[in-house]
Amino acid sequence: MKQLWTFGIEQAKSCLFAVVIFSTLAITQMIELSNRYDWILLICIITQIIMLVTHLETWDELKVICVFHIIGLALEIYKVHMGSWSYPEEAFTKVFGVPLYSGFMYASVASYLCQAWRRLDVRLVKWPPNWTVAILSAAIYFNFFTHHFICDFRWFLKIATVLLFIRTVVFYKVNDKVYQMPVVLSFVLIGFFIWIAENIATFFGAWQYPNQSDTWQIVHFSKISSWLLLVIVSFLIVAMLKHIKGTNKESHT
Template sequence: MKPLSFLIHFGYNQALACLFPVAIFLTLALSKIIPLSILPRYDFILILCLLMQVFMVTAKFETWDELKVICLFHVIGLALELYKVHMGSWSYPEEGFSKLWGVPLYSGFMYASVASYMCQSWRRLHLTLVNWPPTIIAAITAAAIYLNFFTHHFIIDLRWILIGVVLLVFYRTIVTFTVNNQPYQMPVVLSFVLMGFFIWVAENVATFFGAWQYPNQEDGWHLVHFSKISSWLLLVIVSFLIVALLKHVKQTESRKQSINLSK
């Protein structure tokens, strides 16, 4: 496939996969630019996110199985937000009726939008994984990374050790994808790095529009420190592993059903 044709088809599928994240960014931008007198901004964002989620399912941009994955990410993300805000890592300074212990409920949608992107990319680009490690090892790796987001406040931060573990566990794993019926592939570790970087870029946009606020941004917006890329890299890995594990379970069940039907 010619480079231009590849970029057009790949960009089109990526644009569709990013529909939910883009909607959140537009909501953040509009609610920042246009003053709201009837409803607090955080509550307005939550309502629009809920409406967007309903639209994604009813318009069949997302399947019911994908919605289950997205709801799981709501829970995982909200738990992390509650803890991090409590520890002072960042804050949500504006008022809102839908805040729980200082965390607006719309924050779960920011994590869910990452899951939405991954699920849609998986389906639209027909992703497959080659040389995937044993499920138990992938699950333990994901759990260790997620727990480190909590425990590093009390013990040594293990992020660089965990990144080394990821390289060791997944160095042979290849992700294949299809663009306009043409197969392509890349090391899965490279896909982690790319997604982590672009989420860091998105984080800068989100904090610029006041989605949340780091301590050094209280006096005005500043570029999010480059060190945050490593945090997003790890969060991307956790997200990808959860989606991959659930997809693996789903595919295993489908194979079993096919085998039973063929008997």
């Protein structure tokens, strides 16, 4: 129970950015704040500055988070344009129908991964070659765009992920005791919990799917598949950067 408690506390600390976003969504909806998308963006920026100043996040982690902000915002603009979902409320900080705060929702996933990696002293064993990881990450990301025009290759990409990482194991430390888990299982677990978070976010009006225009409904289970792929991209980018940085450190020592 002590180990489980410590693990839960470290996970909660790692989710701080996401908790701030969800809390802001809930509070701004309950008080019916006008232009709340703009307020959410302001709170996200202030939170990011505070986390950096208080050393809850490092400069290296901020760089990774900024990359995810750009990647996520580009995907949001495209998906809104294609009618996959919408942001119906008015805001000054909207670009092509997408509020800028939406990038922080993707950045919060990167923030969680970076912080959990550091707090739990994560290590990856039997990591595949970086070039294969880069190709797979790019293929998964661009499939979110191209499946509107050509075949959806998500199941092929999932199979490719399993085959590429079938031997990869993630080691993490809780109170100096080391545990291990197949990295593929970690993809599934993170994707599932993000789907739960998505239901909370849509309930508080973070964005809106077409079937939620009249009344809120639970997000379809098929979205777990999409989040699973997005988590894989996020994890692979963070892991690649950590792996490359670790390799560079070893080469200098």
